[in-house]
Amino acid sequence: MNTATIKxxxxxxxxIKAYLFAALFxxxxxxxxxxxxxxxxxxxxxxxxxxFTLIAAYKYGFSVGLLTAVLSPLxxxxxxxxxxxxxxxxxxxxxxxLAAAASFISKKTGGVSLFALLVAIIFYQIAGxxxxxxxxxxxxVAVQDFRLGVPGMLFQLLGGYGLLRLIANK
Numbered sequence: 247m248n249t250a251t252i253k254x255x256x257x258x259x260x261x262i263k264a265y266l267f268a269a270l271f272x273x274x275x276x277x278x279x280x281x282x283x284x285x286x287x288x289x290x291x292x293x294x295x296x297x298f299t300l301i302a303a304y305k306y307g308f309s310v311g312l313l314t315a316v317l318s319p320l321x322x323x324x325x326x327x328x329x330x331x332x333x334x335x336x337x338x339x340x341x342x343x344l345a346a347a348a349s350f351i352s353k354k355t356g357g358v359s360l361f362a363l364l365v366a367i368i369f370y371q372i373a374g375x376x377x378x379x380x381x382x383x384x385x386x387v388a389v390q391d392f393r394l395g396v397p398g399m400l401f402q403l404l405g406g407y408g409l410l411r412l413i414a415n416k
Contacts (some may be wrong), residue, residue, distance in 0.1 A: 249357035252414040256307035256353070267294035267306050274298035275318035275324070277314050283328065291412060293398030295329070299341050300366065303348035304358065305413065311345030333414055336381060340374035358410045371399065386411045 257264035275298045282288035295318055303311020309345040319337045322328055325407070329337050355362050371391055379388035391399070 247275060248303060249355060249359040250414060251356065251409055252305070252352070252358045252410060253416070254305055254307065254352050254356070255310075256349075257309055259309050259313075260415040261309075264306070264309045264313065266308045267303065268317065269312070270312040271298040271302040272321060273302075273317050275314060276321060279322055279328065280326065287394065290327065290394045291397050292392065292397070293395045295322065295337060296341060296344055296370075296398075297402055297405065299344050299373035300363070300402055301320050301409055304352045304363070304406070304410060307353075308349035311349050312342065315345040336374070336378045340370055343373050343377075344370035347352070358407060359415065360403060360407055363406050363410075367399055367402050391392045 255263075257267065275295055276290050278294040278297055279289060282292040282294040284400045285291070299311060299318060301316040316338060317405060319329055319341060323331065323334060344366065347369040348363075351366050352358070375388050375391065379385055382388060
């Protein structure tokens, strides 16, 4: 397994840098979904709301990841009406699961690899799907990310790996 060393941080909620980095990643999570929604079913296929949450949590720790995970969907909903209110609990759950998984794996590995990112992505998707199934009571709906969102998961994996490698020592 090819793991590249990455300089990581673990800013706490009492540190101004946590909020500054979170604001940067929230902005990314506002812009990317708007671009993806220009395509038919762009949000469902590309899962853009999770991309910068993955980067934030992996590089800057759980607090920055958590701020990004919670505030990105809420800001998108308030500003653009997407995600719709009924989907917010599910998207928030998946986002928080991703932030937790990415920050935990980053801390444990001390580096970035495709395998480490894949584990984080698969974890949040499986756990999130189980939560979604419990909420919506419809398995077919709950596995929607696995039916439609594989391109988005691959984008998270490959794009996330590329971006993390690009900012590895910054």
